[in-house]
Structure formats: structure tokens, C-alpha cells
Amino acid sequence: MYPMRREEGRFNVSECPNCKEKLIGDVDRGEIFCPKCGFVLHDQAIDQSAEWKSADYEERMKRSRVGLPSTNTLHDFGLTTDISSDLRDSHGKYLDPYNRQTAQRMKKWQRRIRTSSSGERSLSIALGKITEAADVLGLPSSVIEEASHIFRKSAKAAVSKSKSISGMAAASIYLACRRSNVNRSLKEISKAAGIQSRAAAKYYRLLINQVEHNYIPPPSVQKYISKLVNKEKINPRVERLALDLAEKANESEISSGKTPAGLAAAYVYIASVLAGEHIPQREIAEFAEVTEVTVRNRCREILEKFVIRQRLRVAPEALT
């Protein structure tokens, strides 16, 4: 997964090994990932910058803390108290019978309270679901945090009331991906969450209406192309050509209302033919998660435009 060879010692971290996109570093979470394909370069990278500075020992002691950083992915933010069961006091002495009884009662209630209310419990389940699905997809933990945060917000706003937990989890992850510029389709995510993408789309729209207030533009065709190429291990030449076509076609007239995925598939298909690689429509359609018919239709439209251009270019020569 991590393509660095130890003996080389050096690895250029500025671009993604899959799609050559410039990588984005997330200092807060200590990881670097590709905004196009979601490739995580170094999930366990250590944040080398000091979190705080201290002039002297006293101050350092004041500022240091104990425990893991709090996280959105656990229902209680990872902040929990455990009452130990060995029934000793803070000095290590055994408790007397009365205090022992009290401690046991406290322990029991603490355990019950932690996930007692139905809200807490479902939150806990949902966050687990999010983490699980995101892990399957190999998403960077910053996205998981974001998704968890989104889910919390939706739960607070009672958006997720009486909705499928998996559905809301998938929708949260998808929104988190969109926000973080990680190019994953709703289909992929719903599959990982074990849910129909149709249903997930519904929940996503809910989320958009209730939680998200900024318009998130859909990923560009170029991104889809890169993703597709990277997924299918296609010759980079084809990618270049496809991107070229997409740019030159300046497709404002053909693209409106069409799924970018289908368009990208068509460009890649045409590029593959032009480059003499000829990838079957069937395969491209499968990887782009659209139908062959859609690929064909987009192809037809693009080619119609290109034929006209070619005629215009060729016509003067034909006249001479």
C-alpha cells in the first residue's frame, strides 16, 4: 500500500503515486492524502510540530495532559471514566465494606450511564458504523472525523430521527468526502456501508438540506477521469489524451444535466481508441459505474461535436 522502499530512504511526497495529483497534508491528523483518489500516503505520520511551547519545566507540567486526544468517532468523544474494580482507594488501600459497596454501585451506574440513553446508544452504533465503512474504503481518518462530526450535527438537529443508521452513516461519509475533496462516489460508499445507493442518496439530500449550508460543487469531469484511469490501471497516455479531449471539447453544452461519470467514461473510451489501446466499453462502463448505453450516448454527443470541428479544420484543405 505504501510504496516507499526503505532502502531508497527518500520518497517524493508531493504527488500521488496513482494519479500524480498534488497531495494534501493534514497536519492536525498527521497524514497526507490525495484529493483525487483518496490515497492515503502515510496514515501514521507523526505530527512533528510542537503542539505548544513551554519556557520552563513548571509551565510544561501545567500544559501537559494525560490521555488520547478527544475524537468525534466515539460517542463520548473518547472521554470516559472507568472506576476500577480492584476496590482500592487512591493510596492503594482496600476500601472498607461500606465504601466498597458504594464503589461497586457507582461502577455499575457508570457503566449503565455511559451508553444508557437511547440517543447515546444509537450514536455509538452509528459512529461505529461510520468508522467501519470508512475503514473498508480506506479513507483517511480526517474524513472519518469529519463524517462523525456531521453525523453528530445531524443527530442533534434530529435529522436522523427514525432513519436508517447505515443510511445516515453512508450519507455522512459521503458529505465528508465531498467537503474534503476526496473523490468517492455515493455508490462506493453505500456499498461499503451495506446499503442501497438509492436510499443513501435520499439521506444525503436530507443532510444537504438540514446540515450543510454551503454549496459543494460536484467533482469535475477531470477528477472522474483521473479516478477512472487510476482504478483500471490504464496507460497514463490515455489519461492525458482524455483530459485533453475533455478540455478541448469545452463541453458546457453536452455536460449540463449529465452525470460526470458517464462523460468521463466516454472521454476515456475515446482516448483509449485514439491511443490504440482500445478498452472495451463494457469495462469502462463498469469501472465508471454507469451503463454501456450511457457511455455510448455520451460518446455519440462528444463525437458529433468533434466531427464538426474536424470538418471545419479539414475543409479549407479540401477546398484547395
Next chain:
DNA sequence: ATGGTTTTTACTGCGTC
């Protein structure tokens, strides 16, 4: 709810290896 647009489903015919 509805209507217009797009995508999918399912099927057929054509040419090539």
C-alpha cells in the same frame, strides 16, 4: 403530485475474429 429529462433495463442486429 407532476412533467420533463436522464439513466437503466432488456433486446435486436451487424460485423469481426
Next chain:
DNA sequence: GACGCGGTAAAAACCAT
């Protein structure tokens, strides 16, 4: 014959109104 490709009609899904 299997395969890739192109097309079509009808159903399904999507989206704004």
C-alpha cells in the same frame, strides 16, 4: 459462435416546480 458495438423502446429514477 463469442465478442464488441450501435441502436431502440419502455421502464425507472431524478429533479425542479
